[in-house]
Amino acid sequence: MRVTSRLLRALIPLVIAVSIGAFVGYRYVRSSGEPRYEVTAVRKGDLTQQVMATGTLNPLVTLEIGTQVSGTVKELYVDNNSPVKKGQLLALIDPEILEAQLVQAEANLALEKALLEKIDAQFKEDDLNLKNANALLEGGANVSKSDLDAAETAYNLTRAQQNSTVALG
Numbered sequence: 001m002r003v004t005s006r007l008l009r010a011l012i013p014l015v016i017a018v019s020i021g022a023f024v025g026y027r028y029v030r031s032s033g034e035p036r037y038e039v040t041a042v043r044k045g046d047l048t049q050q051v052m053a054t055g056t057l058n059p060l061v062t063l064e065i066g067t068q069v070s071g072t073v074k075e076l077y078v079d080n081n082s083p084v085k086k087g088q089l090l091a092l093i094d095p096e097i098l099e100a101q102l103v104q105a106e107a108n109l110a111l112e113k114a115l116l117e118k119i120d121a122q123f124k125e126d127d128l129n130l131k132n133a134n135a136l137l138e139g140g141a142n143v144s145k146s147d148l149d150a151a152e153t154a155y156n157l158t159r160a161q162q163n164s165t166v167a168l169g
Contacts, residue, residue, distance in 0.1 A: 065090065071097050112165070119162045126155040 059081075074094040078084055130151040137143045 067093075069093055069098070112168075116162070116165050119158060119165055123155075123158040123162050126151070126158045130155045 063084075071093040073091050075092040076090075077092075078088075078090050084090065133143055133148045133151045137148060
């Protein structure tokens with residue numbers, strides 16, 4: 001009898017532990033497998049569905065926008081990642097710097113024109129002096145070789161200056 005009672009005392013806690021484990025496991029499996037339903041009255045309204053996701057969104061089309069004119073942006077008409085259309089005005093560059101550059105370029109052009117007029121007048125004078133020196137020499141007047149060379153040199157230098165000014169301007 002002693003062996004049986006000892007065995008019973010050892011088996012009873014084991015049977016209780018297995019029974020409790022089986023009961024808890026059965027309840028867990030049964031509760032997670034059953035669908036849950038929410039019952040409510042029918043009413044008119046919008047249906048919504050939420051979708052949760054993680055990851056990185058990438059645009060379908062990516063455009064690099066650049067400019068051939070540099071300057072300070074005066075007004076910006078679109079925001080980052082805004083949809084744009086062909087021909088749409090995106091930004092306005094402050095025209096003050098460009099207008100100042102235009103005024104400077106116009107002043108430089110007027111200066112170059114005045115310089116060219118001065119060179120043209122000098123060329124006419126040097127041409128006339130060379131022709132006079134040659135006429136005097138042909139007429140038998142006493143003209144020194146150095147005066148004739150000086151007139152010819154002045155004529156050639158002014159003609160070269162006139163050609164370079166026209167080429168650069």
